Amino acid sequence: xxxxxxxxxxxxxxxxxxxxxxxxxxxxxxxxxxxxxxxxxxxxxxxxxxxxxxxxxxxxxxxxxxxxxxxxxxxxxxxxxxxxxxxxxxxxxxxxxxxxxxxxxxxxxxxxxxxxxxxxxxxxxxxxxxxxxxxxxxxxxxxxxxxxxxxxxxxxxx
Numbered sequence: 001x002x003x004x005x006x007x008x009x010x011x012x013x014x015x016x017x018x019x020x021x022x023x024x025x026x027x028x029x030x031x032x033x034x035x036x037x038x039x040x041x042x043x044x045x046x047x048x049x050x051x052x053x054x055x056x057x058x059x060x061x062x063x064x065x066x067x068x069x070x071x072x073x074x075x076x077x078x079x080x081x082x083x084x085x086x087x088x089x090x091x092x093x094x095x096x097x098x099x100x101x102x103x104x105x106x107x108x109x110x111x112x113x114x115x116x117x118x119x120x121x122x123x124x125x126x127x128x129x130x131x132x133x134x135x136x137x138x139x140x141x142x143x144x145x146x147x148x149x150x151x152x153x154x155x156x157x158x
Contacts, residue, residue, distance in 0.1 A: 021047050021091075023089065026044070026047075026089065026090050026091050027086045027087070027090075028040075028086075029041075029043055029044045029047075029090070030044070030084050030085075030086040030090040031084075031086040033077070033078075033081050033084060033090075034081050034082060034084040034086060036081065041077075041078055041081075044090065045074055048091060048094055049070065051095075052070045052073075052094065052095065052098050053066065053067070053070065055095060055098065055099075056069065056070065056098065056102060059102040059103075059105075059106060061102060061105060061106070065105060066102070069098055069101045069102050069105055070098055072101055073094055073097040073098045073101055074094070076097065077090075077093075077094065077097075145157075
């Protein structure tokens with residue numbers, strides 16, 4: 001994941017965590033970030049990062065992927081900083097952004113399930129049936145298909 005080293009160079013945060021930071025402080029940090037203050041953005045990052053990492057634990061993503069999700073949210077905020085509204089909670093915005101991005105990551109992972117993960121036995125036989133029951137079901141299915149009109153039967157034979 002690409003990160004802005006200039007923004008996150010060895011700066012000392014003025015706040016320890018998001019739980020110890022007041023809404024007024026977040027509002028001031030949001031305003032300073034909107035104005036392009038990289039130091040304020042770093043303080044915002046340091047204040048919220050630990051809590052966001054703990055929050056990401058709910059999604060059971062690998063640590064590296066969870067870190068990418070958090071970094072993407074912060075990069076987005078920095079790239080669109082001129083749109084920040086200091087009267088609204090930047091903390092709530094970042095938690096919601098991370099939440100949404102985590103759900104998207106989970107969705108994307110589900111779309112790309114490798115075919116190797118599906119075993120041949122899962123494809124061949126329905127769960128909980130032995131070979132005799134499977135044979136009986138196959139015979140009943142064949143009988144039902146044979147009783148269909150020619151055009152409908154052709155669909156099943158494709």
